[in-house]
Amino acid sequence: MLSPPLHAQDAGTADPDLLTRIYPGKAYSPYAERDFPNQVFWGETHLHTGLSLDAGLFGNILGHDDAYRFARGEQIKSSGGLQVKLGRPLDWLAITDHSDMMGIATDIQRGAPNILANEKGAEWAAGFKEGGAAAGKAAFDLITHFAQMKVPEELVEQYSPGSEVYNNLWYQITETADSYYEPGRFTTLIGYEWTSVPKGFNLHRNVILRDSGERARQVIPLTTQPPTGTTDPLDLYAWLQDYEDKTGGQALAISHNGNLSNGWLFPLTDTYAGGKVDQNYVELRAKWEPLYEVTQIKGDGETHPFLSPNDEFADYETLDKGNLDLTELKQNEMLQREYAREALRNGLMLEAQLGTNPYKFGMVGATDSHTGLSTAEEENFFGKSTSAEPTPTRISHPFVKSQLGAIEGYELAASGYQAVWASENTREAIFDAMERKETYATTGPRIAVRFFGGWNFNEQDLRSRAPAFRGYEKGVPMGSDLPAAASKAPTFMVYALRDPIGANLDRIQIVKGWMDAKGKTHEQVYDVAWSDGRKADADGKLPAVGNTVDLEAANWTNTIGASELATVWVDPDFNAADKAFYYARVIEIPTPRWIVYDNVRYGTQIPDNAKKIHQERAYTSPIWYDP
Structure with a gap:
């Protein structure tokens, strides 16, 4: 069904407040005034x-x-x-x-x-x-x-x-x-x-x-x-x-x-x-x-x-x-x-x-x-x-x-x-x-990872498909200190895209370390986003993602895992008095180690105690919290 013709006076008439409502302080093109590392x-x-x-x-x-x-x-x-x-x-x-x-x-x-x-x-x-x-x-x-x-x-x-x-x-x-x-x-x-x-x-x-x-x-x-x-x-x-x-x-x-x-x-x-x-x-x-x-x-x-x-x-x-x-x-x-x-x-x-x-x-x-x-x-x-x-x-x-x-x-x-x-x-x-530490490590795959910390991130910030805009506007990137403390727990926005020619992603984890009032340090690893709709068991442990590795062909299939993962996570154990750091660890699904390729190409005998399969990963720079 065709729409009725517009009246002449409607053509070209713009709402002068529309852009500022959609992109406060920005031009229509969000890339025109982008001033962060992109x-x-x-x-x-x-x-x-x-x-x-x-x-x-x-x-x-x-x-x-x-x-x-x-x-x-x-x-x-x-x-x-x-x-x-x-x-x-x-x-x-x-x-x-x-x-x-x-x-x-x-x-x-x-x-x-x-x-x-x-x-x-x-x-x-x-x-x-x-x-x-x-x-x-x-x-x-x-x-x-x-x-x-x-x-x-x-x-x-x-x-x-x-x-x-x-x-x-x-x-x-x-x-x-x-x-x-x-x-x-x-x-x-x-x-x-x-x-x-x-x-x-x-x-x-x-x-x-x-x-x-x-x-x-x-x-x-x-x-x-x-x-x-x-x-x-x-x-x-x-x-x-x-x-x-x-x-x-x-x-x-x-x-x-x-x-x-x-x-x-x-x-x-x-x-x-x-x-x-x-x-x-x-x-x-x-x-x-x-x-x-x-x-x-x-x-x-x-x-x-x-x-x-x-x-x-x-x-x-x-x-x-x-x-x-x-x-x-x-x-x-x-x-x-x-x-x-x-x-x-x-x-x-x-x-x-x-x-x-x-x-x-x-x-x-x-x-x-x-x-x-x-x-x-x-x-x-x-x-x-x-x-x-x-x-x-x-x-x-x-x-x-x-x-x-x-x-x-x-x-x-x-x-x-x-x-x-x-x-x-x-x-x-x-x-x-x-x-400024806005950099991260991988074990080889070119996984794209963004990690931001702040006090007001929410799920809506991920829905735009361009969450970096919200990351810099509302918080700080990897390698930074959290801004002045609010009266609530910090929020972290993290998202990862698999290597375009690599393996799917198993999960994203946030690793937290902190020092309590007695000067003792602790650590905790949290699963914050994962693939395939898995459910944690009674002890909170997430089941393994599975394994598609074909050792005879030195191959794997991306029939498990996810091409991208993203979430906003709130620290459930936050204590405003404790110094802390947080970094993201992104884990791929299992793939063959290099010795498996040598085995397939050369017929090399692999020792019994050698690891043939691993899960490659990325480590972001931390974000620190100081009371």
């Missing part, structure tokens, strides 16, 4: 090329040009001679080669005269030239000498800041980063890894600069080897301050791999360097370390079953055997100073004691790949090092082996990536998002 950009802040001493000795011959080309989507040849390409390009990348002894690996590879003139250097060069097990043995020997501060002093001097080879390399690194930077298309962030690893305790930090090579070339990276290096994080903080003072630029540091620190990454009283966790320490750490690398190839660092016995998803890619070189085994008492969730809890306690929370960090993921290839895809995983690139036998090759045991090849994780909410793909926008 895009998610994918990348990572932890990748090594052949310039890193361990990566090069393991056989990595790829440089920064190769790594950038690969990350932006080009097909290249791996160091092992395999053609390789990402399923989807990354938006940005920070290459973080070890600052110590950069360039020594390439000189060992080519048997440079100064290397062969040194007894230990000649031994490493001979091992590399022989290849295979001999090259692996030489690499581990170099790593052990590095960790134990026993690299020959003359070699340290030849590859330290101030030497011609080192200064030239830093110039080339920064110049190459500038040459691959395409604002709006592909962003390169200049950085390096400060590799503090005293006695094999992994206390590494990645340094990320906001600036161009012009500023970066005004300084030289900080190293750890004596006589000029240092393993004390207070010295790193001084370097960061000096960088900003000298160049007018900006920098931050990202700590990583607490699970291999044997209790030293998140200290509570004393630091490994012999200092105290005092007011100076907590203030400087809070200033310079806004982020933590919660997941990567060497295991997942969100939490541990010993620390979170009531969390059914706590035992994920757990790697808890010892320190980095397995010269000291793990003890349970170390775990509370190694994992993100416990550190967030302890941060509340330290804030009550010292006035500043040193562990008020956002979550990021990265690969820590030493192949120059940023691969976190299970079906496209090129391993930790060149010696672990795809072969029929890589599953059975230990990552680390000592007299105390081994970290087996099949135990490594194809993880992870970092998502950044920003307004544009530029150095400035991505760095600023990281500094």
